Amino acid sequence: MRKKKIAILGSTGSIGVNTLKVISSFSSYFEVVGLSAGSNIKLLNQQIKEFKPKIVAVSDEDKGTLLKRIYKNSKFPLIYIGFEGVIKLIREINADMVVIALSGTSGLIPVLEAIRCKKDIALANKESLVSAGSIIMREAKKNNVNIIPVDSEHSAIFQCIKKEESKKIKRLILTASGGPFLNYTKKQLKNVTLKEALNHPKWNMGKKVTIDSATLMNKGFEIIEAHHLFNIPINNIDVVIHPQCVIHSMVEFVDGSILAQLSVADMRLPIQYALSYPNRFSNNLTRLNLTKLEGLKFYKPDLKKFPCLSYARYAAEIGGTLPAVLSKSSERVVKSFLNKEIKFIDIPKIVKRVMDMHKIIKNPSLDDILSAEKWAEETTVREIEIQKGRL
Numbered sequence: 001m002r003k004k005k006i007a008i009l010g011s012t013g014s015i016g017v018n019t020l021k022v023i024s025s026f027s028s029y030f031e032v033v034g035l036s037a038g039s040n041i042k043l044l045n046q047q048i049k050e051f052k053p054k055i056v057a058v059s060d061e062d063k064g065t066l067l068k069r070i071y072k073n074s075k076f077p078l079i080y081i082g083f084e085g086v087i088k089l090i091r092e093i094n095a096d097m098v099v100i101a102l103s104g105t106s107g108l109i110p111v112l113e114a115i116r117c118k119k120d121i122a123l124a125n126k127e128s129l130v131s132a133g134s135i136i137m138r139e140a141k142k143n144n145v146n147i148i149p150v151d152s153e154h155s156a157i158f159q160c161i162k163k164e165e166s167k168k169i170k171r172l173i174l175t176a177s178g179g180p181f182l183n184y185t186k187k188q189l190k191n192v193t194l195k196e197a198l199n200h201p202k203w204n205m206g207k208k209v210t211i212d213s214a215t216l217m218n219k220g221f222e223i224i225e226a227h228h229l230f231n232i233p234i235n236n237i238d239v240v241i242h243p244q245c246v247i248h249s250m251v252e253f254v255d256g257s258i259l260a261q262l263s264v265a266d267m268r269l270p271i272q273y274a275l276s277y278p279n280r281f282s283n284n285l286t287r288l289n290l291t292k293l294e295g296l297k298f299y300k301p302d303l304k305k306f307p308c309l310s311y312a313r314y315a316a317e318i319g320g321t322l323p324a325v326l327s328k329s330s331e332r333v334v335k336s337f338l339n340k341e342i343k344f345i346d347i348p349k350i351v352k353r354v355m356d357m358h359k360i361i362k363n364p365s366l367d368d369i370l371s372a373e374k375w376a377e378e379t380t381v382r383e384i385e386i387q388k389g390r391l
Contacts, residue, residue: 007034010101133228155270156261220312
């Protein structure tokens with residue numbers, strides 16, 4: 001059997017590292033042909049030595065130049081530098097599937113480029129669908145490209161729906177852990193620390209998505225993502241808090257039946273399914289022991305404590321360029337929080353102010369979306385400076 005050729009964009013991040021763990025466990029089925037990273041060339045170099053990709057791209061130009069010196073006497077890998085290097089990798093690599101494990105809005109153009117190169121996508125980048133979901137799905141259909149979700153929630157829905165028609169689906173139910181501050185009061189949220197916000201109770205993820213999970217913005221992004229992936233109206237997508245993280249999401253059908261996907265909280269499972277689809281491979285990962293569960297609990301999200309979820313739903317309902325502004329503003333304000341420049345409770349305040357100032361374009365082109373993201377970045381930076389002056 002021919003090995004499936006995989007390229008991973010963002011190989012040194014949490015999803016990228018776990019993807020390589022899965023591939024290592026199934027080396028007779030998968031072959032790594034391309035890797036890209038931002039600046040962590042120490043880890044990237046280890047990955048190159050183990051998986052021997054043909055092409056590598058490094059976004060950070062200084063680090064890319066350094067890596068190129070290391071391999072100056074080697075035929076492989078070819079090393080490309082900068083954002084253009086990532087695009088060049090996508091165009092030149094002979095891959096069956098591209099894993100998009102890039103963080104934030106940087107994933108949009110690579111996703112579209114991979115689709116236009118007719119490569120199937122394993123998608124772990126929410127922001128690309130949040131900003132330009134309609135364009136991405138239209139391009140995927142036009143180029144006959146499969147987009148397989150890697151997020152545990154969307155993987156769960158994908159597995160439950162299979163080939164069911166959307167008209168048979170009443171609603172999607174996304175589950176959320178509630179993050180580290182589920183039982184905090186609004187008063188307590190005023191003084192949470194960065195360390196506390198990064199201490200997710202169930203999942204080990206990158207810093208940005210961990211903070212997005214703590215504010216529930218991540219779940220808002222997932223509503224928009226599910227809307228585009230599964231062609232389900234926004235009003236038919238609900239969120240429930242499920243602290244045990246055993247059920248990863250559910251699908252309710254028009255007859256009242258609900259299908260759920262259950263497993264332990266391990267990102268290697270949805271990654272493996274995305275790579276192996278439509279097949280399933282046996283593995284040695286921890287199994288869910290139903291007899292040890294003390295019960296499955298579900299709660300409504302508290303939108304007063306976590307307004308980011310309602311802001312995301314509003315952006316989805318309005319549409320146009322507003323979701324792109326939401327995504328880019330959120331990305332920039334989280335970066336500011338990670339740098340300890342603002343408080344945790346400032347995150348939703350600043351995002352909301354930026355959203356309120358935006359002049360929406362209803363049926364945007366890709367250029368309109370990119371311009372909206374640029375505007376959101378600049379406006380958010382100004383609002384952050386204003387907020388810092390209030391501290």
